[in-house]
Amino acid sequence: MKTTLSIPTINDYTTADFDVLFKLWNQVNNDNMDVTFEFSQCNFLRHNAVAFLGGLTRLIQTRGGIGRFALNSIPKKVKANMDENGFISTLGFGGAPRTGNSIPYREDSHQSEAVLVDYLKTKWLGRGWVLVSERLRDAIVGKVWEIYANAFEHGKSPIGIFSCGQHYPKHHELKLTVVDFGVGIPSNVRLFFKHDPRAQSLSAASCLKWAFQRGTTTKPNGTSRGMGLDLLKEFVKLNNGKLEIFSHEGYAIIDKTQEVFMNRQTFFEGTLVNITLKCDESYYHFVSETSDEPLF
């Protein structure tokens, strides 16, 4: 079926902004195999929308459908931003990325850690807009890597991982969205507990909460894992950041003052992580560790 989907202005201020994206996913999922995205009502497209729309377009294409942008409908300012972060060119709709204040849009079909670490170090953190020492930069990259590691390890996304960042100088904030179109965290948690028939009644919010607990993992046998989300949670709470995760109906928001897990109306099968960090070293605190005492 041929469909035109109108993209409005999309921010990342509230969950309603993300609902717009998840509703688009639901519409595309509903047999729309020839989709044109139209932007005449769009005045701004934040990094979260860029990452998500990129993935959605690839999802349609991977299923053998057609996903295209009505390029003429994109307002000049929005188009300039899409050109700058390489979104338009990466999707094969023409042009080439330019250097500006945007952080490039990325598609990763497999885990290439050296490339991703370089992206986080040089394109995301290392553009002079974040006043951090080399050591803190490396520590932040290690923590943010946990998002990618989780997506690659557990996401089972048939089309890979999509990410885009943005620097917002007014608020001294640096943001990054990482989204996969895989099975979602609740599905992994229920699968892990499959031997218990009650597992199917675990709500998405409960599954997210469990995934954030220390030492939990959905990886069967072998190695203890799953602490990535726990470490990330501690990191944002300690350093005035913010972490939001959407998976199925589950939603988690974590910052210095709150740690909330809830169920919502809108369903998205994959997992979207949106992280906000402060751009100044004075915000950061790290526990100073010494190795004098026995480690084990």
Added chain:
Amino acid sequence: MKINVYEMIGENCITLEDGQRIFEMIHHELTDGNAVELNFEKVTVVASPFLNAAIGRLLKDIKPDDLNRLLKITNLVPTGLAVLKRVIENSKEYYSNPDVRKAVDEILFEQSESL
């Protein structure tokens, strides 16, 4: 046995696969009672998947006292050391308490409490 982690893996020690490589090099040495030093000099980025696979997994069949005696970790950046301590803590718990049913009980209990 002394291993220069930077030479083996590089400056980013962050993936399960790289952790597995280190594990395979040191596991037998340690179970045979030989001393191992992992030198992290020049390693800049460290993350939990690597440390879990390389070091956390050792706790599956080697006692903590033996690891304290045999395994020496040197030049790991302080933030990496903090992650390693957490990895060790989690692994100890994971290998001593694989009670899945209890976990479902706990989640369902919390779920009913929050309704």
